[in-house]
Amino acid sequence: MTIQRLDNQIIITLPASTDLEGVQCLINYLLYKEATKDSKAKQEDVDRLAREANKQWWEENKQRFLPE
Numbered sequence: 001m002t003i004q005r006l007d008n009q010i011i012i013t014l015p016a017s018t019d020l021e022g023v024q025c026l027i028n029y030l031l032y033k034e035a036t037k038d039s040k041a042k043q044e045d046v047d048r049l050a051r052e053a054n055k056q057w058w059e060e061n062k063q064r065f066l067p068e
Helices: 020-036 043-064
Strands: 002-006 009-013
Touching: none
Parallel strands: none
Antiparallel strands: 002 009
């Protein structure tokens, strides 16, 4: 593995044998960090919003999973 800083980029080179699922998880985390770097939201607010979204999704989709 090599890590290089080139101008305004960081370049990471991994062997082809590297687990792609793990790499995708790392990329997803880095995308999340970049997207939220300027956020002023508190974790409790994020958790509340996630619960509300999950509750709404369940109400809209539960008929697909529960027999009538």
